[in-house]
Amino acid sequence: MKIWTLIVAAIFCLSFSGCFERVVEPEDVFGVIRRGETYSPASKMIDSWYAVEAIDTQTFAINEPKSSQYNTSYLIIGDERAVMFDAGSSERPAGSKSMRQVAALYTDKPITLILSHFHYDHIYDASKFETGVTLIDRPEIRAGATNGRYTISALESVDAEALPLKVAGFIADGDVIDLGHRTLDVLNLPGHTTESIVLIDGARNQTFTGDFTYKHLGGIIAFAPASDLLSYKANSDRLLQLTNIDMQFFGAHGIPRFGRDWVSLMSIELGKIVRGKPDYRYVAHYLAPGLPVRLQQNEDMYIYTTPLVDPPLFWSKWTLLLVVVFGALVFYLIYRVARPLFVAARG
Numbered sequence: 001m002k003i004w005t006l007i008v009a010a011i012f013c014l015s016f017s018g019c020f021e022r023v024v025e026p027e028d029v030f031g032v033i034r035r036g037e038t039y040s041p042a043s044k045m046i047d048s049w050y051a052v053e054a055i056d057t058q059t060f061a062i063n064e065p066k067s068s069q070y071n072t073s074y075l076i077i078g079d080e081r082a083v084m085f086d087a088g089s090s091e092r093p094a095g096s097k098s099m100r101q102v103a104a105l106y107t108d109k110p111i112t113l114i115l116s117h118f119h120y121d122h123i124y125d126a127s128k129f130e131t132g133v134t135l136i137d138r139p140e141i142r143a144g145a146t147n148g149r150y151t152i153s154a155l156e157s158v159d160a161e162a163l164p165l166k167v168a169g170f171i172a173d174g175d176v177i178d179l180g181h182r183t184l185d186v187l188n189l190p191g192h193t194t195e196s197i198v199l200i201d202g203a204r205n206q207t208f209t210g211d212f213t214y215k216h217l218g219g220i221i222a223f224a225p226a227s228d229l230l231s232y233k234a235n236s237d238r239l240l241q242l243t244n245i246d247m248q249f250f251g252a253h254g255i256p257r258f259g260r261d262w263v264s265l266m267s268i269e270l271g272k273i274v275r276g277k278p279d280y281r282y283v284a285h286y287l288a289p290g291l292p293v294r295l296q297q298n299e300d301m302y303i304y305t306t307p308l309v310d311p312p313l314f315w316s317k318w319t320l321l322l323v324v325v326f327g328a329l330v331f332y333l334i335y336r337v338a339r340p341l342f343v344a345a346r347g
């Protein structure tokens with residue numbers, strides 16, 4: 001009897017979510033580029049998996065054009081040290097170079113590995129960096145780092161498996177990393193996830209944003225377990241305050257480079273959400289098949305979220321009333337559909 005209830009409920013939910021529009025088809029998430037193609041002649045395939053763009057002689061965008069989310073990691077080199085910002089998408093074929101091996105093609109200086117955040121598609125080759133990973137200094141992360149190791153949990157990575165890593169050290173929001181005649185300002189900007197890191201090279205007008213913001217028609221993801229809309233809005237404003245109009249931004253998905261206007265647009269749309277004046281619609285997202293999510297859209301800026309991310313924004317009395325009424329109707333419908341099946345099964 002219980003099995004029947006579950007089956008009927010599952011069928012109902014799946015058909016319900018199937019009614020929602022998919023705004024961007026998986027094959028279209030890259031916009032003007034196609035999966036497997038480089039986004040510009042400046043990005044050149046170096047083997048069958050990686051393409052690299054030299055942003056300048058000491059800054060390299062390492063693309064994975066065949067990855068399903070068109071990932072880019074960054075190698076940022078100074079006169080004495082380098083930073084590797086992210087460690088690969090987890091989709092590279094067996095036998096291909098690790099992100100550590102690719103970095104070694106461009107620098108022989110000591111490399112500090114910093115992960116933009118802990119999602120599975122940014123951390124794959126983290127264990128290949130011999131000195132370990134440098135983590136953002138947050139109380140919960142410090143508390144989780146014991147005996148020189150930190151395990152990125154399955155919940156943090158949104159993956160099936162946990163990833164244990166050696167800890168090289170910590171960096172805090174506001175720190176300045178000195179690479180030798182090149183410095184990076186460290187920002188911890190929760191929003192997409194709590195541990196999200198953004199690095200700013202003010203002298204070169206380069207900001208590396210990870211998944212905090214990127215230009216990719218798959219949209220901005222604010223429905224991850226650690227997404228937080230209030231922080232997202234506050235931190236997008238902070239990022240705008242800390243950068244000027246000439247700043248070039250480099251994201252982790254899609255076409256890497258974009259201007260400050262894109263961050264402004266994200267901030268405007270997040271502003272509508274947190275002020276309670278969004279024009280959401282419910283759609284399906286290619287990363288969350290079968291689950292409807294809320295979309296805030298302005299031209300090519302898509303922000304996907306869910307009521308589960310930010311209960312204070314969601315549980316206004318009218319929304320609560322609507323959910324209760326709608327929920328009761330759904331359960332009644334399931335009951336009416338399932339009851340004859342129970343009776344038949346019993347009889």
Ligand SMILES: [Zn+2]
Pocket residue numbers: 117119192211
């Ligand atoms: Zn992410």
